[in-house]
Amino acid sequence: MLGRAPAGCRPTVFGNAIVTKGSGGMAAIGESTLTRLQIFALLALAVVCGAATLHEAFVAPEASFLTSGNGAQWIGYPFVATSDAVPVVRDNIPAYSFTKTFEVAAVPDRVMLSARGLASIDLSINGATVLWDPPLESWREIVEVDVGSKLHVGTNEVRARVRNATGPALLQLALRGDDVDVETDTSWQVSSPGIPVATATRANDTQLFFDTFIMPQPRDAFAKHGVYLAAMFLLFAGFSKLAQSRLAGANLKSLPLFVLGSVTCYWLAVFVVKISNLPVMMGFDIPAHLAYFDHLLEFRTLPDPVEGWASYHPPLFYLLTSAVVLATDVARDSAAGQVVYRLVSFASGLAIVWCTHFFARRYFRKDPIKTSLATAFAGLLPMNLYVSAYVSNESLLAAWLSVAMLFACTALMSARTTVLHFFAIGAALGLGITTKFSGLALVPVIAAIVAAKIWMLEGDDRRAASRRSITAFAAVITTTALVGGWFYLRNYVEYGEWVIWNINLPGATTWWEYPGFHTSSYYLSFGESFRHPFFAGFHSFWDGIYSTLWGDGLLAGMVQATTRHPYWNYEYMVMGYWTAIPLSLSVVVGVGALLVRAFRDEDMQVRITASFVVLIILVLLFSVFIVTFRVPYYAQAKAFYILGATLPLSIAAATGLSLIDDALKASRAAYLRVPLHGLVGMAAGVIVVSFLG
Known part of the structure; x- marks a missing residue:
């Protein structure tokens, strides 16, 4: 039994259960109260799930979810999708070098470099290291540095070295300024010790397995x-x-x-x-x-x-x-x-x-x-x-x-x-x-x-x-x-x-599996x-x-x-x-x-x-x-x-x-x-x- 029924209410039997029901649809608490509690619980669940999803997608440094950032493409080495686990020695994470040459007709006053890599990145322009301050706290942070002084008339080269222990090394980079507009795309070259130099490919986490x-x-x-x-x-x-x-x-x-x-x-x-x-x-x-x-x-x-x-x-x-x-x-x-x-x-x-x-x-x-x-x-x-x-x-x-x-x-x-x-x-x-x-x-x-x-x-x-x-x-x-x-x-x-x-x-060795990152395409x-x-x-x-x-x-x-x-x-x-x-x-x-x-x-x-x-x-x-x-x-x-x-x-x-x-x-x-x-x-x-x- 649910307790003594309030005056004016009629007990209604459903199978083996008894609920108290009257003109107000009352049980131990009012039906309207129950409905409000359910709505609140449903909204709370939606808020918690939504907040957790947004945090993982846009904030958490442990989550490898790619966002548009500076608008440039994310690129990586053209690996073929595989079902094998990829072992990685923590003290010897392979570095992938992304390079791009471009021409400059006149030395610009200001060229902003914005870049980030999954998961760590080192940058250089024409062999000169690009430094930034303060240090990055997360791979999600975008490096923004004026590199106009590092460019010269003629052929220039931008190079990024990226390391990642939990997935493929990926890069997103843009150089924008007077008469300079360079972005990561499939014209870049990628190399790493032990594998041949290759043309970069756009990061794709929906590639089929052969x-x-x-x-x-x-x-x-x-x-x-x-x-x-x-x-x-x-x-x-x-x-x-x-x-x-x-x-x-x-x-x-x-x-x-x-x-x-x-x-x-x-x-x-x-x-x-x-x-x-x-x-x-x-x-x-x-x-x-x-x-x-x-x-x-x-x-x-x-x-x-x-x-x-x-x-x-x-x-x-x-x-x-x-x-x-x-x-x-x-x-x-x-x-x-x-x-x-x-x-x-x-x-x-x-x-x-x-x-x-x-x-x-x-x-x-x-x-x-x-x-x-x-x-x-x-x-x-x-x-x-x-x-x-x-x-x-x-x-x-x-x-x-x-x-x-x-x-x-x-x-x-x-x-x-x-x-x-x-x-x-x-x-x-x-x-x-x-x-x-x-x-x-x-x-x-x-x-x-x-x-x-x-x-x-x-x-x-x-x-x-x-x-x-x-x-x-x-x-x-x-x-x-x-x-x-x-x-x-x-x-x-x-x-x-x-x-x-x-x-x-x-331990000394960790591992990851394909694709090692995700984009909105994977979920949609x-x-x-x-x-x-x-x-x-x-x-x-x-x-x-x-x-x-x-x-x-x-x-x-x-x-x-x-x-x-x-x-x-x-x-x-x-x-x-x-x-x-x-x-x-x-x-x-x-x-x-x-x-x-x-x-x-x-x-x-x-x-x-x-x-x-x-x-x-x-x-x-x-x-x-x-x-x-x-x-x-x-x-x-x-x-x-x-x-x-x-x-x-x-x-x-x-x-x-x-x-x-x-x-x-x-x-x-x-x-x-x-x-x-x-x-x-x-x-x-x-x-x-x-x-x-």
């Missing part, structure tokens, strides 16, 4: 398999027509369990037929993961963060997998080893599907259609399938986050939360941050929204509700810290950093996923997300297309990027519908749970987006970095599909429901064949 053209192309795949797709469409369209007349009553009620069982059987089939045959060495960062296991199995201690590429990770995934390896005593390269090393990842991926099912069952008030849609979406989402097929801590992290969300949903949809809710949520989040530190992003979000629900909806005594709200927030955070905080405390005590990453590890472009889906993340942020959401767009982390494994059907997968368009649109529509429901639904518990679902999606997506400014590498824009969003994305997809279907059903275009169902069924069929065919 191997994308080696992979199957959508046009060819549709020409080859189009008839089978047409058959799938007709099959599911016909099934839809039949189901509309037959699926009712007891059959409809049992549909969610049937879908959950079918999806589970599909996952088991993929595991037996395909995943169990995958060599252990196939997977993202797999040599580093295996080195972590080797250290645990040999020394029975956690590795030093600087010891390997993945040794900075929290240990839970590695401890669980190592325990299974010890218990079974299998050789890594044996057939049994291929199964054992993947058990934790696979079970975690399937757990995400089951958590989604029970979350949807609770949130949708046991609506069989929406629950079934959410379950099927989570079970057939390619991102979840392929990540769970490899040895990776991503699936286990997402599983713990899904468990935390399920417990949070139980708390949000219950009439009154209990201490058990707080401890269960905190324990799941604690296990999550002991798996991977990216789970830290959701800890305050989930704790805050559970606390907000208590404050807004539980009881009419505002002071008591405030105390319980603060207690709930503290209980979730404290439990999380007790379960998972020890690892971060160890980092701080031993290494002086709470969170350690492999991009800031101490999209579409390469439909032309050349594999490695589409080289082209733009959104292509990186889309290509790894609806398929194994980075080929299990293999740096070359020729080293990919043969166990997926890549011709069907490449068509899946097109057939997934209706599903993608349903997610967008669903997020919008959930946002509307968060403001307008009569059931206050549904309102706050809808807010929770949207918030999780936005926070996780933004967490990946903002990191790309400081880690401007092609592989950073991966959808499975937000694999924990599978559950809320599934809720959004089910909401969107149901909304579209209901809108068609109520309109004169009801006949379009059949082709809609055919398209959705065809998309599902393409995914099934991609991983099992």
Whole structure:
């Protein structure tokens, strides 16, 4: 119960929840107050995200985001896009010399040089060093110096030496004055020890990787398999027509369990037929993961963060997998080893599907259609399938986050939360941050929204509700810290950093990946996923997300297309990027519908749970987006970095599909429901064949 109803108000029952509703739409707080708080929270989130983005783009010296500055082009050495990491010795960062000769007819009185380099720069005119004062504090600062006295009649030369340890050396320079107008462009020459002199090229972070053209192309795949797709469409369209007349009553009620069982059987089939045959060495960062296991199995201690590429990770995934390896005593390269090393990842991926099912069952008030849609979406989402097929801590992290969300949903949809809710949520989040530190992003979000629900909806005594709200927030955070905080405390005590990453590890050598910088084009472009889906993340942020959401767009982390494994059907997968368009649109529509429901639904518990679902999606997506400014590498824009969003994305997809279907059903275009169902069924069929065919 929410407390005693105020006089004149009538309790209204929605499923298992009871909210107090009267002429003013009152719950524990007024409906208008709740709406104002939601608007304030939404605006606050937008302001924080906007401010963070502007800071990274225009202020932060650690972010390699190029801006127009003095209006000249940014130029660099004409490297070819590569998927290899580029090692750099910190004490011997290579210098790139940019040179340009130009003619001066008469000695000018004043010529202003404005320049900056990514990341450090030395300048000279006709061999004379150009000095400036005060020293630069950031690569973003533009050097502005009058160099008119350094020029002479005839041929002059401007030279810039640029060094960069975290990306390519880039230059932006302009000389402007009386009869002098020189800017960086493709007429400049670039040289560096050990590589040939070359003509500079304009800085471009949307250049495609050559191997994308080696992979199957959508046009060819549709020409080859189009008839089978047409058959799938007709099959599911016909099934839809039949189901509309037959699926009712007891059959409809049992549909969610049937879908959950079918999806589970599909996952088991993929595991037996395909995943169990995958060599252990196939997977993202797999040599580093295996080195972590080797250290645990040999020394029975956690590795030093600087010891390997993945040794900075929290240990839970590695401890669980190592325990299974010890218990079974299998050789890594044996057939049994291929199964054992993947058990934790696979079970975690399937757990995400089951958590989604029970979350949807609770949130949708046991609506069989929406629950079934959410379950099927989570079970057939390619991102979840392929990540769970490899040895990776991503699936286990997402599983713990899904468990935390399920417990949070139980708390949000219950009439009154209990201490058990707080401890269960905190324990799941604690296990999550002991798996991977990216789970830290959701800890305050989930704790805050559970606390907000208590404050807004539980009881009419505002002071008591405030105390319980603060207690709930503290209980979730404290439990999380007790379960998972020890690892971060160890980092701080031993290494002086709470969170350690492999991009800031101490040592003589660092590294970077292409392109090593970003421009606005990278964030404002999209579409390469439909032309050349594999490695589409080289082209733009959104292509990186889309290509790894609806398929194994980075080929299990293999740096070359020729080293990919043969166990997926890549011709069907490449068509899946097109057939997934209706599903993608349903997610967008669903997020919008959930946002509307968060403001307008009569059931206050549904309102706050809808807010929770949207918030999780936005926070996780933004967490990946903002990191790309400081880690401007092609592989950073991966959808499975937000694999924990599978559950809320599934809720959004089910909401969107149901909304579209209901809108068609109520309109004169009801006949379009059949082709809609055919398209959705065809998309599902393409995914099934991609991983099992």
